[in-house]
Amino acid sequence: MLELLKNLASWLTSGPQWSGNAGIAHRLVEHLEYSLLATLVAAAIALPIGMLIGHTGRGAFVAVNLASFGRALPTVGLVTLVFLAGGLSKWPVYISLVALAVPVIITNTYAGMAAVDPDIKDAAKGVGLRGHQVLWQVELPLALPLIMTGIRLATVQVIATATIAAYVSFGGLGRYVYDGLAQRDLVQVLGGAALVAVLAVAADLALGGVQRLLLRGRPASAR
Incomplete structure (x- = not known):
């Protein structure tokens, strides 16, 4: 185990490992491209739907069941299906990642809107809003x-799942996982998995910082 960790540290800190089109820096940019674009598209689709359901109270059954649908969605199967239907392109990757993120955002948006005290909404209407x-x-x-x-x-799930891009011969950090498995290179597999985990944690911390900025000045109970 100690030897494996030493090899992993050497793999992660090697200068040549970070350079070139197959280097960590380039794969990281590819992974971020897949993840951020998919999350932005999912948010653009899901936020209005969740807000509409939460505001009107209509379609709540759909919102509640979307969470279960998202958890049960076979992402690799969806990638394969879209890949076979659409050919060699990045569309299978983006469609699958968006489909993964949309239910989570809709469900939480609806839950947040539905949790607003009806008395507060009535009071707002009472003052003329x-x-x-x-x-x-x-x-x-x-x-x-x-x-x-x-x-x-949704962002963390998408980052973790964006490794599927390598499954259909594209880039990203998943390239190390799939290539490592094919070559029986455990160090490369662990290196790719570690990089994905670190990226997911970093993204969550960054969004947590954004959330704290947006909620600054509110009582702790309102956060």
């Missing part, structure tokens, strides 16, 4: 902690 004003000025700010939690969870 209209429906869309109640949504943007009252419900959304109060739901923000749960919404941000959903985005953080």
Whole structure:
């Protein structure tokens, strides 16, 4: 085990390992491209849907069951299916990652909106705020902690799952995992897995910092 850890440390800190198109730096950029683009697209789709369901109360059954659907989604199977249907492109990767992230964001957005005290919404309407004003000025700010939690969870899941890009011959940190398995190179497999884990933790910490900035000045109970 000690020898394996030494080899892993050597692999991660080797200068040549970080350079070139097959180097860690290039693979990291590829992984971030897949992950960030997929999460942004998922947020653009899921946030309006979750807000609409939470604000109107319609379609709550769909929102609740989307979480279970997301957990049961066979990501590799979906990648393979889209790959066979659409040919050699990055679309299978993006479609699968977006499909993974959307249910998490919708569910948390809906939960945050639904958790707003109805008395607060009635009070806002009582002082003259209209429906869309109640949504943007009252419900959304109060739901923000749960919404941000959903985005953080989705981001971490997408980063961890973006290794599937290598499954259909594209790049990213998953390249080390799949190539290492094919070559029976345990050090390379562990190196790729460690890099993905560190990237996921770093992204979660960064989004946690953004969340704290957005919620600065609120009572602790409102976070």
